[in-house]
Amino acid sequence: MSLNSVRQVRGATGRTPRRVVDRSKPYYRPYVPYLFLFPGLALYLLWSVYPLVYQLYISFFDWRIIPGQTSEFIGLANYQAVFADRTFWLAMSNTAMYAVVTVAGQMIIGLTLALLVNRVTIARRFFRTIYYLPVVTSWVVVSFLFVYIFSPGDGGLINFALMKLGVIAKPVSWLANSGTAWIAIYSLGIWKGMGWAMVIFLAALQGIPPELYEAAAIDGATEWQRIRYMTLPLIRRTIFFVLIALMIGGFQVFISVLLITGGGPLHRTEVALTYMFDEAFGDLHFGYGAALSYVLAIVIVLVSVLQARFFGRGDQDLEY
Numbered sequence: 223m224s225l226n227s228v229r230q231v232r233g234a235t236g237r238t239p240r241r242v243v244d245r246s247k248p249y250y251r252p253y254v255p256y257l258f259l260f261p262g263l264a265l266y267l268l269w270s271v272y273p274l275v276y277q278l279y280i281s282f283f284d285w286r287i288i289p290g291q292t293s294e295f296i297g298l299a300n301y302q303a304v305f306a307d308r309t310f311w312l313a314m315s316n317t318a319m320y321a322v323v324t325v326a327g328q329m330i331i332g333l334t335l336a337l338l339v340n341r342v343t344i345a346r347r348f349f350r351t352i353y354y355l356p357v358v359t360s361w362v363v364v365s366f367l368f369v370y371i372f373s374p375g376d377g378g379l380i381n382f383a384l385m386k387l388g389v390i391a392k393p394v395s396w397l398a399n400s401g402t403a404w405i406a407i408y409s410l411g412i413w414k415g416m417g418w419a420m421v422i423f424l425a426a427l428q429g430i431p432p433e434l435y436e437a438a439a440i441d442g443a444t445e446w447q448r449i450r451y452m453t454l455p456l457i458r459r460t461i462f463f464v465l466i467a468l469m470i471g472g473f474q475v476f477i478s479v480l481l482i483t484g485g486g487p488l489h490r491t492e493v494a495l496t497y498m499f500d501e502a503f504g505d506l507h508f509g510y511g512a513a514l515s516y517v518l519a520i521v522i523v524l525v526s527v528l529q530a531r532f533f534g535r536g537d538q539d540l541e542y
Contacts, residue, residue, distance in 0.1 A: 281512035293509075300513035310514060313485075313492040314521065320404075320493060321472030324411035328468055329461070331412065332419025337449070339420065340427045350424065354417040364410060365481035372396040372406040372482075400490030403483050407491065410478050415471070419464050426460035427453065462533050466526055473522050494518045 281300055283293045304310060339349050356364070371379045374395040381393040396402045430453065438448050454461070476495035479485060485492035485500070494514070502511025 277512045278516065280509055281516060283509045285509040285512075287506065287508065296509070300510045301517070303510060304513050304517050309489050309492065310494070310497055310517075312489060313494050313497040314518075316491065317473055317475065317493045317495075320407065320411065320475055321469055323408050324415065324475075325465065325468040325472050327408070327412035328415040328419045329464060331416040332464075333423050333461075335416065335420040336423035336427055337453075339424055350421065353420050356414050357417045359414075361414070361477040362481065364414065365478045368406050368410045368478075369397070369482055374398065397483055398487065400487060403491050406482055407475075407478055410482070411472070411475065414478075415468060419468065422460060422464050423457065426457040430456050462529075465533065466529055469525060469529065470522055473518070473525070 282297055284296050285293045335353055375393050376382055384390045396406055435448055438452060475493050479493050479496050483491040485496045498511045498514045501507045
């Protein structure tokens, strides 16, 4: 309503007209979305950001938790000690090898299972559930299960089966030797994660139009040619995502090594997180353990960046 209209109405009636509210446009309150975001943001800051910042602060101290003792500021001494710690770099090399072996196994087996399950028309959900079941099982439970499977003596399942088949003449102490202990650790890592890789690959395969395969079959392409020249290029982004995710998870291996071998014998099966755990909670070197964790985080970031540059080179959007 214009000013002249208001004056005319006021002169005729002697009263100022009330403001007309357009109810089709609700009153916008810009702070309302932030009220909904605040609880989740507060929890994230409290349980994620604050511990990370405080852990970085601890890494510059000879941190003491015993009452009455003072934590001495030592600057970068903890980080300098990390680069001179041979045990830590042995643990890092073990962690890297674990990541390479398990990621390769999970991706190859997961992609193979996805290709097979994608062909199934009956009971596809059943097979998808069976293969995904190891992913949702507890790391603690399956670690103790593998301890039993690889236990020494003829009571262990592996020794029993191999002796019955005549492969070995006497029981093998799988977990007492670092070379054979890694077989148990690698096997658990691959078995535990191949179902997750299968589900991600299967989702990508189901997004490929079947008309492409029909056209390729008409042109005389073999099964292997369709997989190599059609399937793999079309799910390239998915392969890259699975590789990055599994590699990050591989560098975070902890529970299986802790429960199966405890990092022994003589640190031969030690990984980065078990070594940090021993330093921080075993020897109460919390400042040094915090420094170890940040060095590992930097290594993981560098590995992810290198993977992104190497495998993402020349990646283009694919149009069906």
